Amino acid sequence: xxxxxxxxxxxxxxxxxxxxxxxxxxxxxxxxxxxxxxxxxxxxxxxxxxxxxxxxxxxxxxxxxxxxxxxxxxxxxxxxxxxxxxxxxxxxxxxxxxxxxxxxxxxxxxxxxxxxxxxxxxxxxxxxxxxxxxxxxxxxxxxxxxxxxxxxxxxxxxxxxxxxxxxxxxxxxxxxxxxxxxxxxxxxxxxxxxxxxxxxxxxxxxxxxxxxxxxxxxxxxxxxxxxxxxxxxxxxxxxx
Amino acid sequence: xxxxxxxxxxxxxxxxxxxxxxxxxxxxxxxxxxxxxxxxxxxxxxxxxxxxxxxxxxxxxxxxxxxxxxxxxxxxxxxxxxxxxxxxxxxxxxxxxxxxxxxxxxxxxxxxxxxxxxxxxxxxxxxxxxxxxxxxxxxxxxxxxxxxxxxxxxxxxxxxxxxxxxxxxxxxxxxxxxxxxxxxxxxxxxxxxxxxxxxxxxxxxxxxxxxxxxxxxxxxxxxxxxxxxxxxxxxxxxxxxxxxxxxxxxxxxxxxxxxxxxxxxxxxxxxxxxxxxxxxxxxxxxxxxxxxxxxxxxxxxxxxxxxxxxxxxxxxxxxxxxxxxxxxxxxxxxxxxxxxxxxxxxxxxxxxxxxxxxxxxxxxxxxxxxxxxxxxxxxxxxxxxxxxxxxxxxxxxxxxxxxxxxxxxxxxxxxxxxxxxx
Numbered sequence: 300x301x302x303x304x305x306x307x308x309x310x311x312x313x314x315x316x317x318x319x320x321x322x323x324x325x326x327x328x329x330x331x332x333x334x335x336x337x338x339x340x341x342x343x344x345x346x347x348x349x350x351x352x353x354x355x356x357x358x359x360x361x362x363x364x365x366x367x368x369x370x371x372x373x374x375x376x377x378x379x380x381x382x383x384x385x386x387x388x389x390x391x392x393x394x395x396x397x398x399x400x401x402x403x404x405x406x407x408x409x410x411x412x413x414x415x416x417x418x419x420x421x422x423x424x425x426x427x428x429x430x431x432x433x434x435x436x437x438x439x440x441x442x443x444x445x446x447x448x449x450x451x452x453x454x455x456x457x458x459x460x461x462x463x464x465x466x467x468x469x470x471x472x473x474x475x476x477x478x479x480x481x482x483x484x485x486x487x488x489x490x491x492x493x494x495x496x497x498x499x500x501x502x503x504x505x506x507x508x509x510x511x512x513x514x515x516x517x518x519x520x521x522x523x524x525x526x527x528x529x530x531x532x533x534x535x536x537x538x539x
Numbered sequence: 540x541x542x543x544x545x546x547x548x549x550x551x552x553x554x555x556x557x558x559x560x561x562x563x564x565x566x567x568x569x570x571x572x573x574x575x576x577x578x579x580x581x582x583x584x585x586x587x588x589x590x591x592x593x594x595x596x597x598x599x600x601x602x603x604x605x606x607x608x609x610x611x612x613x614x615x616x617x618x619x620x621x622x623x624x625x626x627x628x629x630x631x632x633x634x635x636x637x638x639x640x641x642x643x644x645x646x647x648x649x650x651x652x653x654x655x656x657x658x659x660x661x662x663x664x665x666x667x668x669x670x671x672x673x674x675x676x677x678x679x680x681x682x683x684x685x686x687x688x689x690x691x692x693x694x695x696x697x698x699x700x701x702x703x704x705x706x707x708x709x710x711x712x713x714x715x716x717x718x719x720x721x722x723x724x725x726x727x728x729x730x731x732x733x734x735x736x737x738x739x740x741x742x743x744x745x746x747x748x749x750x751x752x753x754x755x756x757x758x759x760x761x762x763x764x765x766x767x768x769x770x771x772x773x774x775x776x777x778x779x780x781x782x783x784x785x786x787x788x789x790x791x792x793x794x795x796x797x798x799x800x801x802x803x804x805x806x807x808x809x810x811x812x813x814x815x816x817x818x819x820x821x822x823x824x825x826x827x828x829x830x831x832x833x834x835x836x837x838x839x840x841x842x843x844x845x846x847x848x849x850x851x852x853x854x855x856x857x858x859x860x861x862x863x864x865x866x867x868x869x870x871x872x873x874x875x876x877x878x879x880x881x882x883x884x885x886x887x888x889x890x891x892x893x894x895x896x897x898x899x900x901x902x903x904x905x906x907x908x909x910x911x912x913x914x915x916x917x918x919x920x921x922x923x924x925x926x927x928x929x930x931x932x933x934x935x936x937x938x939x940x941x942x943x944x945x946x947x948x949x950x951x952x953x954x955x956x957x958x959x960x961x
Binding site (some may be wrong): 314348351352353355356373376377379380381383384385386387388389390401404405409444 | 749758761762763765766768769770773781938939942943
């Protein structure tokens with residue numbers, strides 16, 4: 300157990316007769332962006348939900364900065380920020396009100412008002428921050444969510460398909476924010492089925508298919524090992 | 540082709556939760572039918588009366604004959620005490636006393652006196668129908684006397700001939716005695732002061748309950764709940780916060796409705812009706828008990844709504860899950876409007892007691908007859924139910940079911956304190 304590492308070992312999750320995650324192991328540390336890459340239904344979201352304390356594992360172990368799940372669930376929630384895929388916000392609030400509402404829960408990490416103000420800057424929504432979220436585009440909502448997850452000063456940031464459904468400009472902005480956050484010493488775990496995106500973002504990745512990790516390493520290592528031009532080709536090669 | 544579409548529609552509309560809802564509704568309708576059936580049976584029986592004859596004249600006997608024809612006479616004699624005792628023992632409805640000198644009074648151009656002591660066990664359609672029946676029998680007797688007087692050409696004043704009986708009524712309802720008042724007036728007084736509580740409770744629970752179920756479904760659909768569950772907030776706080784927030788809005792709505800209703804009653808001139816029977820007036824302090832009853836009932840109702848909301852993954856399923864809640868409100872509403880809770884058979888009372896919405900619906904009636912115990916027990920039960928439902932909700936919020944709404948995980952036996960501390 301390390302206070303700077305997230306360690307997942309033989310993690311399994313079974314729903315009735317379905318084995319969503321079948322004994323996967325990986326680890327990453329603070330200041331690193333780690334990617335779980337795989338197609339839809341491969342077990343990425345289930346893994347992320349277990350690490351986010353939303354689901355309980357069937358077997359295996361999950362240690363987050365020296366804390367064990369599910370035993371230390373409440374303590375882990377004080378360290379992480381999680382954004383689900385296609386997450387929404389409370390639509391009757393303005394962007395600013397949403398940030399103020401969320402940052403109130405993170406008083407242990409800093410001054411909620413200051414966090415909310417920083418969220419206004421990070422979201423870069425300018426004068427639209429005082430409009431009802433109901434009027435926001437998908438990209439604007441995503442920026443607001445990313446902003447709230449960053450300004451609450453997490454030690455672990457978990458993002459499920461962070462750029463899914465975003466246009467090129469918004470997706471690029473989000474990727475740059477993730478890089479900056481990671482450089483600031485935050486451990487970032489992302490899931491994606493966009494294999495080109497993770498090549499840009501992640502220091503190390505694990506390819507996951509049918510609940511099992513089929514390959515792990517840095518994007519460069521994997522490309523060299525499989526003599527492939529990109530991670531997409533690596534993935535096709537290993538699941539053949 | 541068309542069969543393929545039909546199959547798809549049926550599959551989409553007829554799922555497990557719809558089936559459970561249908562079965563539950565059928566069960567509740569069965570219960571309601573049973574209750575109303577018993578009420579009908581009660582109405583079919585002749586009203587039981589005791590007759591005390593202090594006068595044995597021909598005209599007085601017409602009254603006795605009318606009663607013997609249309610009612611079950613439990614006692615005939617000249618002792619009022621004996622008659623009242625028998626009437627109370629055998630659950631009779633009225634003691635009818637024909638005063639002495641009944642005939643001679645009439646022939647002296649004065650109305651013959653008849654006193655009726657009504658012994659009502661409660662307020663309900665059955666009692667209302669039966670008292671009306673006895674009153675109709677007295678009217679029949681009065682008509683018969685009028686006919687006789689006309690036929691005999693007694694030479695009496697026309698007003699007296701048309702209305703030869705002077706009726707003096709005392710109504711004893713449960714533990715309250717209301718002098719010089721007919722049972723129908725007493726029933727009207729009680730109903731005018733109590734009918735609003737079931738209406739408010741019904742409107743409130745349907746409105747607030749469906750909102751809570753819908754908001755849970757929207758939170759799940761928008762994944763705001765998923766985000767909230769990963770924040771450093773106790774799961775129990777999420778559950779209690781949601782329920783208390785909705786309850787406060789519900790209570791405020793109830794208070795506004797109550798105030799609006801009191802103005803409405805004043806505008807109809809109904810507020811003065813209780814002056815006829817000051818004993819049946821609801822005291823301002825009683826509203827504290829009513830408020831507590833409403834609050835505990837709303838709390839448990841919304842905790843139940845939240846539990847149903849957990850199993851709603853979208854707005855469509857939220858509508859289906861609202862049905863059992865609506866029905867749970869409708870059952871005590873109809874029963875409280877038509878019948879007296881205390882006159883129901885034990886099984887009926889037990890089922891209604893278990894429904895938390897029954898208590899605020901019946902609270903005003905109970906308080907009117909000083910049955911504080913029933914209101915207190917009802918509030919205690921509703922509060923205990925609220926705690927149990929919160930416990931169940933917290934358990935679900937601490938498990939995968941909040942996201943999967945699936946089968947419970949085995950082997951998780953934690954105490955309520957442990958769960959609340961999470």
